[in-house]
Amino acid sequence: FEADDMLGTIVEQTKDNAGLRVIIASGDMDTLQLVDKKKVLVYTLKKGINDTVLYDEDGVKGRFQFGPLQVPDYKGLRGDPSDNIPGIKGIGEKTATELIVHFKTVEGIYKALKKDEALLKSVGIKERMITLLRENEEEALFSKMLATIRRDAPIHFTLPPHTWREGLEAEPVLGLFAELGFRTLATRVQALFNMPITMEVSAP
DSSP states (O other): OOHHHHHHHHHHHHTTOTTOOEEEEOSOGGGGGGOBTTTEEEEEESSSTTOEEEEOHHHHHHHHSSOGGGHHHHHHHHOBGGGTBOOOTTOOHHHHHHHHHHHOSHHHHHHHHHHOTHHHHTTTOOHHHHHHHHHTHHHHHHHHHHHSOOSOOSOOOOOOSSOHHHHOOHHHHHHHHHHHTOHHHHHHHHHHTTOOSOOOOOOO
16 A cells, blocks of 8 residues: 555545545645545645645546546556556557547446447547557556555544644644744744744754
8 A cells, every 4th residue: 555545545434524625735646536526625736836736626627628536547548657657658648638538437448449449430549549559458457557546545544533723732842943943933833823922043
């Protein structure tokens, strides 16, 4: 199990909590498959540290033309070098998107291909792409499996009975920040707890 599988499992175990909204902060776009309407969102970088985006289900569809659940299918075709997901070499973003938009899943693509390859041609898929699909079914299915976040990790997640603010003691935190010379962070902590901003922090 990887870190993403922990996130997927936590989402699975909390999805029926009506009073909870989950925001996943991650630079890994694989997590977009966990987005669920406006209940489970992904907060990620768009271009740089100061250019961020919060994806809900409409946001995912706006970017990819398909929904969150199809993200692993897309990567099964397109691949993802950053995650060592091979995909099908030669199938790019445009073709992968067209295939997913029309046939929904990798399995749906191969069902159509085996029934009648004219179904793929009718939506603009070229013969060369059809040949690549035919020759690389195992790779596509394997890549989809690699891209799919598991939701059955052996963990049991429960929300703490108190909010983070109720469970945090400010004084030890401020003591550590004073020792490390973290003036700005100390000021933020004091503001969070409505404490007078009187702390003197010596530079190291």
